[in-house]
Amino acid sequence: MKNLKTYRMFEAAKTSGLTKEQKAFLKRHTSGTWTYSPATGLVDVDGDFSFRVWDRRQKAQTLKGIKFGKVSGNFYCQDNQLTTLEGAPREVGGNFDCSSNNLTTPEGAPQKVGGYFRCLDNQLTTLEGAPQKVGGYFWCDSNQLTTLEGAPREVRGDFWCDSNQLTSLEGAPQKVGGSFDCRNNQLTTLEGAPREVGGDFNCDKNQLTSLEGAPQKVGGDFSCENNQLTTLERAPREVGGGFYCGNNPVSRKTLKNIFSRMEKGESYLKAVGSLWTEIPVEDQTLLYRPEFEWVGTDERRKLDALRAYQGFKGMI
Numbered sequence: 001m002k003n004l005k006t007y008r009m010f011e012a013a014k015t016s017g018l019t020k021e022q023k024a025f026l027k028r029h030t031s032g033t034w035t036y037s038p039a040t041g042l043v044d045v046d047g048d049f050s051f052r053v054w055d056r057r058q059k060a061q062t063l064k065g066i067k068f069g070k071v072s073g074n075f076y077c078q079d080n081q082l083t084t085l086e087g088a089p090r091e092v093g094g095n096f097d098c099s100s101n102n103l104t105t106p107e108g109a110p111q112k113v114g115g116y117f118r119c120l121d122n123q124l125t126t127l128e129g130a131p132q133k134v135g136g137y138f139w140c141d142s143n144q145l146t147t148l149e150g151a152p153r154e155v156r157g158d159f160w161c162d163s164n165q166l167t168s169l170e171g172a173p174q175k176v177g178g179s180f181d182c183r184n185n186q187l188t189t190l191e192g193a194p195r196e197v198g199g200d201f202n203c204d205k206n207q208l209t210s211l212e213g214a215p216q217k218v219g220g221d222f223s224c225e226n227n228q229l230t231t232l233e234r235a236p237r238e239v240g241g242g243f244y245c246g247n248n249p250v251s252r253k254t255l256k257n258i259f260s261r262m263e264k265g266e267s268y269l270k271a272v273g274s275l276w277t278e279i280p281v282e283d284q285t286l287l288y289r290p291e292f293e294w295v296g297t298d299e300r301r302k303l304d305a306l307r308a309y310q311g312f313k314g315m316i
Contacts, residue, residue, distance in 0.1 A: 017036060017038050017041060018036055018043075018066070019065075021064065022064050022065065022066050025064050025066070026043065026049075026066065029049055029050055029051045030045055030047060030048070030049050031047050031048040031049075031050065031073075032045060032046050032047015032048060032072075032073065033045070033046045033047060034046070034049075037069070040069065041067055042067050042068065042069030042090075043066055043067065043068050043069060044068070044069045044070045044071070045068065045070075045071040045072065045073070045075075045089075046072050047071075047072060047073050048071075048073035048074045048075070048076070048094070049068070049071055049073075049074070049075050049076070050074070050076040051063070051076065051077045051080070052076050052077070052078055052079050052080075059079070059080045059081045060080050060081065060082065061080075061081050061082060061083050061084075061102075062082065062083075062084065062086070062087070063077070063082075063086070063087040063088065065087065066087055067087045068087060068088060068089040068090070069089065069090055069091075070089060070090065070091045070092075070093075071089045071091070071092045071093065071094075072093045072094075073092075073093060073094045074092070074094035074095045074096070074097075074115065075088070075089055075092045075094070075095070075096050075097070075110075076095070076097045077097070077098050077101070078097045078098060078099045078100050078101065078118070079099075079100045079101075080100075080101050081101060081102050082098065082101040082102060082103060083101075083102050083103065083104075084103070084107075084108060085098060085103065085106060085107065085108030085109050086108045087108070088108050088109055088110060089110045090110055090111065090112075091110055091111070091112045091113075092110045092112070092113045092114065092115070093114045093115075094114055094115045095113070095115035095116045095117075095118075095136065096109065096110055096113045096115070096116075096117050096118070096131070097116075097117075097118040098118070098119050098122070099118045099119060099120045099121050099122065099139070100120075100121045100122070101122050102122065102123060103119065103122040103123065103124060104122070104123050104124060104125055104126075105124065105125070105126055105128065105129055106119055106124065106126075106127060106128075106129045106130040106150075107128065107129035108129065109129060109130055109131055110131055111131050111132060111133065112131060112132075112133045113131045113133065113134050113135065113136075114135045114136075115135055115136045116134070116135075116136035116137045116138070116139070116157060117130070117131055117134045117136070117137075117138050117139070118139045119139070119140050119143070120139045120140060120141045120142045120143065120160070121141075121142045121143070122142075122143050123143065123144055124140065124143035124144060124145055125143075125144050125145065125146070126145070126147070126149070126150060127140060127145065127147075127148060127149065127150035127151045127171070128149065128150035129150065130150050130151060130152065131152060132152045132153070133152065134152050134155055134156070134157075135156055135157075136156065136157040137155065137156075137157030137158035137159070137160070137178055138151070138152060138155045138157070138158070138159050138160075138173075139158070139159075139160045140160070140161050140164075141160045141161060141162045141163050141164065141181070142162075142163045142164070143163075143164050144164065144165055145161065145164040145165065145166055146164070146165050146166060146167060147166070147167075147168060147170065147171055148161060148166065148168075148169060148170065148171035148172045148192070149170065149171035150171065151171055151172055151173055152173055153173055153174055153175075154173055154174065154175045154176075155173045155175075155176050155177065155178070156177040156178070157177060157178040158176070158178035158179045158180070158181070158199065159172070159173055159176045159178070159179075159180050159181070159194075160179075160180075160181040161181065161182050161185075162181045162182060162183045162184050162185065162202070163183075163184045163185070164185055165185065165186055166182065166185040166186060166187055167185075167186050167187065167188065168187070168189070168191065168192055169182060169187065169189075169190060169191065169192035169193045169213070170191065170192035171192065172192050172193055172194060173194055174194050174195055174196075175194055175195070175196055176194045176196070176197045176198065176199075177198045177199075178197075178198055178199040179197065179198075179199035179200040179201070179202070179220060180193070180194055180197045180199075180200075180201050180202070180215075181200075181202045182202070182203050182206070183202045183203060183204040183205050183206070183223075184204070184205045184206075185205075185206055186206065186207060187203065187206040187207060187208060188206075188207050188208065188209070189208070189210075189212055189213055190203060190208065190211060190212060190213035190214045191212060191213035192213060193213050193214060193215055194215050195215055195216065195217075196215055196216075196217045197215045197217070197218050197219065197220075198219045198220075199219055199220040200218070200220035200221045200222070200223070200241065201214070201215055201218045201220070201221070201222050201223070201236075202221075202223045203223070203224050203227070204223050204224065204225045204226050204227070205225075205226045205227075206226075206227055207227065207228055208224065208227040208228060208229060209227075209228045209229060209230055209231070210229065210230075210231050210232075210233055210234065211224065211229070211231075211232060211233065211234050211235045211236075212233065212234045213234065214234060214235060214236055215236055216236055216237045216238065217236065217237070217238045218236050218238065218239045218240065218241075219240045219241075220240055220241040221239070221241035221242045221243075221244065222235075222236055222239045222241070222242075222243050222244070223243075223244040223245075224244070224245050224248070225244050225245060225246045225247050225248070226246075226247045226248075227247075227248050228248065228249060229245065229248040229249065229250060229255065230248075230249055230250055230286045230287060231268070231287065232245075232255060232258050232259055232262065232268055232271075233268045234268075235259060235262060235268070237262075238263075239263070243256065243259050245259070249286050250283050250286050250287060251280065251282075251283055254275075254279050254280070254283040254287075257275055257278070258271045258272055258275060259271075261274060261275065269291070269292075272287060272292070273292070273294050276292075276294060276295075281306070284303060285303050285306040285307050285310065286307075288300075288303045288307070
């Protein structure tokens with residue numbers, strides 16, 4: 001009898017710092033076991049914690065005041081109305097998903113995530129506070145980010161930052177094992193982009209006029225469609241998949257032909273020079289630069305006049 005009483009007192013002490021509502025919340029959403037430490041005030045989960053609510057009336061703005069320590073499996077809190085990650089685990093062995101909430105910052109997120117980290121479809125204006133170690137992919141797309149400062153320096157999987165308001169890639173991971181997607185932003189330069197990407201690189205639907213800053217090695221496809229490209233200077237030296245460059249001022253055919261030469265080791269200037277007589281005059285006008293030594297005086301005057309005329313037409 002004495003031993004039973006002692007055991008019950010021990011069990012009660014393990015959860016004495018939690019309210020009845022918090023205990024019920026943990027029981028309902030934990031797949032595995034959870035323990036509370038009175039010494040630290042933290043809740044550790046051996047297994048998964050999934051707080052994904054479909055009923056709008058039950059969606060929460062906080063984690064009920066619970067402070068998590070370590071979660072060995074996955075931690076899911078997406079599709080709620082969270083405005084803060086206060087109380088989120090300090091370390092997650094599996095995946096962490098806080099997407100589709102009302103977060104403006106990832107402050108409070110775990111600093112170490114063994115699987116993927118998803119914070120897409122929020123209202124994030126910064127990545128400061130995001131985990132610096134991620135074992136899988138990192139998705140921060142569909143937010144209001146204007147900078148990538150605070151992102152991890154290396155991501156083993158994909159890094160997606162598309163559909164934000166980025167004007168720069170400064171702060172982006174410098175090595176990405178999977179694909180890098182920065183399409184549908186307001187980029188005028190690729191400066192700050194990863195130096196090496198293991199999968200695809202997509203910078204479609206921006207305002208790029210050149211590929212300055214692009215990764216020099218891309219394991220998959222490289223896509224720069226729907227931009228304002230008038231040069232391929234600093235394009236990747238190695239692309240393992242296809243090169244997609246449609247819907248730019250210079251025609252797709254001309255850009256593809258130039259890149260094909262560059263893939264064989266020619267510099268940009270040499271590639272353009274060797275193809276010059278085959279390039280349509282409309283593209284020549286856009287590509288032309290004073291350092292093109294193969295262009296004669298009369299042709300220079302002609303191209304300058306055509307460029308001035310095109311600029312005038314654009315103002316009308």
